[in-house]
Amino acid sequence: xxxxxxxxxxxxxxxxxxxxxxxxxxxxxxxxxxxxxxxxxxxxxxxxxxxxxxxxxxxxxxxxxxxxxxxxxxxxxxxxxxxxxxxxxxxxxxxxxxxxxxxxxxxxxxxxxxxxxxxxxxxxxxxxxxxxxxxxxxxxxxxxxxxxxxxxxxxxxxxxxxxxxxxxxxxxxxxxxxxxxxxxxxxxxx
Numbered sequence: 001x002x003x004x005x006x007x008x009x010x011x012x013x014x015x016x017x018x019x020x021x022x023x024x025x026x027x028x029x030x031x032x033x034x035x036x037x038x039x040x041x042x043x044x045x046x047x048x049x050x051x052x053x054x055x056x057x058x059x060x061x062x063x064x065x066x067x068x069x070x071x072x073x074x075x076x077x078x079x080x081x082x083x084x085x086x087x088x089x090x091x092x093x094x095x096x097x098x099x100x101x102x103x104x105x106x107x108x109x110x111x112x113x114x115x116x117x118x119x120x121x122x123x124x125x126x127x128x129x130x131x132x133x134x135x136x137x138x139x140x141x142x143x144x145x146x147x148x149x150x151x152x153x154x155x156x157x158x159x160x161x162x163x164x165x166x167x168x169x170x171x172x173x174x175x176x177x178x179x180x181x182x183x184x185x186x187x188x189x190x
Contacts, residue, residue: 009074009078013078023035023036047083047084047085050079051083051085054080054085054087057070058087071086071087071088078154081154090117090120090122090155090156091114093152093153094114094117094122094152096152097149097152097153098112098113098124100148101144101145101148105126105141108137110126110127110129110141111126112124112125112126113125113127120156120157121157121160122149122156122158122159124145124149124159124161124162125161125162125163126141126145126161126162126163126164138164141164142161142164145159145161146159
């Protein structure tokens with residue numbers, strides 16, 4: 001997907017969030033409830049159509065090439081995730097993100113492993129392989145890892161990163177934590 005298409009999708013998502021907030025504050029509760037019901041029904045109708053489309057596509061796409069190509073499109077991926085129709089499990093998408101990070105982390109003498117994916121939470125483990133980790137890397141690495149995971153699996157609610165508190169120098173972000181950090185849910189607005 002072109003960068004401007006990705007921006008378009010993000011802008012539309014932000015606009016939807018803004019409009020929902022306006023509905024929540026609308027003084028006419030009856031109109032607000034009716035508008036929410038209308039949106040819910042429209043989304044349900046889209047979900048039914050998309051589910052049928054994915055079923056037909058799965059039957060016709062024996063090699064999976066079309067589905068694979070569609071999953072490269074942010075807008076398509078986002079719609080399918082919204083309706084719980086993404087063809088790949090969360091764990092598959094998380095593991096793929098970790099695989100993409102491995103070469104970069106390996107250069108720094110780090111190994112990243114998926115320890116667990118359950119109930120919307122991803123627990124990762126970082127191990128240093130006979131190297132001293134420099135503080136600048138410790139400060140940026142949690143966000144880098146988390147961003148890669150969230151990009152691949154935006155339906156992840158929490159990212160827990162163990163093994164980054166070497167000497168207490170790790171940064172504790174709002175959406176990720178280290179083994180000693182308190183786990184916090186991922187912001188729904190990101």
